[in-house]
Amino acid sequence: MGKEIKLDELQLKVMNALWELGEASVGEVQTVLEEERSLALTTVATVLQRLHKRGVVSYRKQGRQYIYQAAISKDQTRKSMTRRLVDQLFAGKSSILVNQLLEEDKFDAAELEALKQLIKDAEKRKKKDSLK
Amino acid sequence: MGKEIKLDELQLKVMNALWELGEASVGEVQTVLEEERSLALTTVATVLQRLHKRGVVSYRKQGRQYIYQAAISKDQTRKSMTRRLVDQLFAGKSSILVNQLLEEDKFDAAELEALKQLIKDAEKRKKKDSLK
DNA sequence: CTTTAACTACTACAAATGTAGTATTTTAAA
DNA sequence: TTTAAAATACTACATTTGTAGTAGTTAAAG
Known part of the structure; x- marks a missing residue:
């Protein structure tokens, strides 16, 4: 969709x-x-x-x-x-957007922690995919 | 501004x-x-x-x-x-936006790595601020 | 010199969006 | 019963954005 x-x-x-x-x-x-x-x-x-x-x-x-x-x-x-x-x-690059948000200090400590976790999850998915 | x-x-x-x-x-x-x-x-x-x-x-x-x-x-x-x-x-919450992007798998491995670093930097800034 | 290209000023139209009044009818309250 | 409120249909206006043609002038090319 x-x-x-x-x-x-x-x-x-x-x-x-x-x-x-x-x-x-x-x-x-x-x-x-x-x-x-x-x-x-x-x-x-x-x-x-x-x-x-x-x-x-x-x-x-x-x-x-x-x-x-x-x-x-x-x-x-x-x-x-x-x-x-x-x-x-952002030239199609989400990472530039997120960079900007992080630089602007838009997250509290708990949110940063949660983001770290989500990144780990994403990295795991990446590794799983690359092994296929 | x-x-x-x-x-x-x-x-x-x-x-x-x-x-x-x-x-x-x-x-x-x-x-x-x-x-x-x-x-x-x-x-x-x-x-x-x-x-x-x-x-x-x-x-x-x-x-x-x-x-x-x-x-x-x-x-x-x-x-x-x-x-x-x-x-x-996003009800004013940038974290919801970033969550969505991470869930949608919009980043490659290098970008994820860079994000991790930026989060660390942001966390350091947070700690510095909380010590003031 | 003549012709063509480049450039702005002016003009106009269509579509989309926000705004809301008026008319009519129905329903609820007094 | 009458009045007021609620709800839709209809209508209209203003603003913004995209689109681009025409006219006139200037500069560049032939």
């Missing part, structure tokens, strides 16, 4: 609300977004409709209400959008 | 060309971009003009030609756009 996913700020906020709630009506999404700043209900509705048109969300009817849910996973989205950023700005 | 930088695909391609060349005329930028696909010279000119309006590029006049150069560094751009992605999709 190499489908490109490109979502702008508000679209992502809406998706985050759906991922969090599992499914939601326009009003419920609005409520979540409103914690940050107020938006007209119709703005939220429009975003959802357009996302639906793109196949990014789906809905079922409940009475006269549309109950929306994400049609793409958060994981897929993360992968797709990270890939794009790495391709566009 | 916490200035938000948001550049879309073509804008980034133009910036990459400027960063690579140091400075360039519209025609020179077009030549670089053309390696991938052809674009009207006026399209490139328009993008550069709009970027200039935003303060993202600057130019000097040479005869009747504009010689553009980037007014923001690649590093700044990388930091800003990575921050946005992490905030929007």
